[in-house]
Amino acid sequence: MTGSSSEHPEYAEKTGFETRAIHAGYEPDPTTGAVIPPIFATSTYKQDGVGGLRGGYEYSRSANPTRTALEATLAALEGGERGFAFASGLAAEHTLLQALCAPGDHVVVPDDAYGGTYRLFAKVEQPWGLAHTPARVSDVDAVRAALRPGQTRVVWVETPTNPLLNIGDIEALAGVAHEAGALLVVDNTFASPYLQQPLGLGADVVVHSTTKYCGGHSDVVGGALVVRDLEVAERIAFHQNSIGAVAGPFDAWLTLRGLKTLAVRMDRHCDNAEKVVEFLGGHPAVSQVIYPGLEEHPGHAVASRQMSRYGGIVSFRVAAGEQAAVDACGRARVFTLAESLGGIESLIEHPGRMTHASVVGTELEVPADLVRLSVGIETAEDLLADLDRALSVG
Ligand SMILES: Cc1ncc(COP(=O)(O)O)c(C=O)c1O
Known part of the structure; x- marks a missing residue:
């Protein structure tokens, strides 16, 4: 027992x-x-x-x-x-x-x-x-x-x-x-x-x-x-x-x-995350995409050794700064504005004001222009269209 x-x-x-x-x-x-x-x-x-x-x-x-x-x-x-x-x-x-x-x-x-x-x-x-x-x-x-x-x-x-x-x-x-x-x-x-x-x-x-x-x-x-x-x-x-x-x-x-169902979910999370990373990498409103699967990620070589794929979480920084990052989180529709991660549905959040608000002012403070995505297993095209809408100003 x-x-x-x-x-x-x-x-x-x-x-x-x-x-x-x-x-x-x-x-x-x-x-x-x-x-x-x-x-x-x-x-x-x-x-x-x-x-x-x-x-x-x-x-x-x-x-x-x-x-x-x-x-x-x-x-x-x-x-x-x-x-x-x-x-x-x-x-x-x-x-x-x-x-x-x-x-x-x-x-x-x-x-x-x-x-x-x-x-x-x-x-x-x-x-x-x-x-x-x-x-x-x-x-x-x-x-x-x-x-x-x-x-x-x-x-x-x-x-x-x-x-x-x-x-x-x-x-x-x-x-x-x-x-x-x-x-x-x-x-x-x-x-x-x-x-x-x-x-x-x-x-x-x-x-x-x-x-x-x-x-x-x-x-x-x-x-x-x-x-x-x-x-x-x-x-x-x-x-x-x-x-x-x-x-x-x-x-x-x-x-x-x-x-x-962990294995099948994780494979789809990873597939969708890779598409999101590619999309954000080419978006003018984004100053940096953070994903261990990217060759320029400083941990890419180690991640490739110890992980079979790179996961469903993607973080990115918004070129126009904190308020633009907060606004993008509020405009998303398929990505739900919520804390947590790892579920079948896509979530978007502003770590500085949400999950990581408790470390503001400490050594662990995160950049104010950072957005974190938990990429879900929905239809990939819908996720990309939603991010495009969220990041478009006007
Ligand atoms: C990496 C990590 N570890 C631990 C925790 C804490 O887990 P729980 O919220 O189930 O108490 C979280 C919650 O977000 C997390 O992201």
Whole structure:
């Protein structure tokens, strides 16, 4: 009943990603044959005599079969030993930091992390006693220089980063972290396990906001951790149960349903993003397109090594400045003006005033003329026409 990838060995790593996404983590229900895991809407479980647990289930904060199916599927997709599902990405992050660190410890964080992640470090973990140093994840030497040997427990990397799409070299950063006795944590939200597998490149823990591509339909908030080391897994399991910020069975079910189609969705996200990048690159209102798939992107070579494709997020800067960027966001119609990303529908946002407003005035502030797109899976021509309308003045 753990979220272990070895629970269904027939769907272990030798099968293809799509097969694992659809079959790993769950066997058709022995009683009814239900091919999809039921939503186990129960808080507690009948015991066969005191301590006689059926399948290890005792209380749904500790474990719930719908959540177990999701956790095992996540582990199988990331190539990890165990997965853990949480109520949100930030709940997963907080639980992980509590499990790995103690007051007096130190972590290195990306200098352009997702704003909510940075707020967690600065406003929640720091007052608790966990120090942090922001460093550019695309600069291995800067990350090395930010380490405090003996004190740094975690090097935290997002790659690609949100919203500037910087690329961290996972293999190199794992080496740097391990030399200093720290663990490498990779937030794989933007790439998803379909495009990038950090554990295979040396990372110790993968973090997801499953709210994004894993869930994929903008209908559920969730988070996940996947680990390859069973000792780390035990610490996380203890803290997951002790803190209690778990995914409920309805949310776990929605996320699991989303994961089954991750591969086909990601391919279409990438196809559409490539068309959007080409279109924006030739548009006079755009001063810069930021996408790791572009050869001029400084992280292109590393991204090509560690990602199978470059993802569905495209950022760009508007030549006429902040107000023009804000206005373009307001004029889009097919692209919905909204926070979040990774769903089937295209979204547009102004990071400086929306997702990253919490880091304005800090080292993590993003350019004011920046627009971030989460390119969805609609008809590509409709997306291009919408961007053209949004960027046309008058
Ligand atoms: C890269 C990244 N990590 C973590 C999070 C936090 O996840 P959640 O919003 O599910 O708490 C987000 C949310 O936008 C994100 O973009």
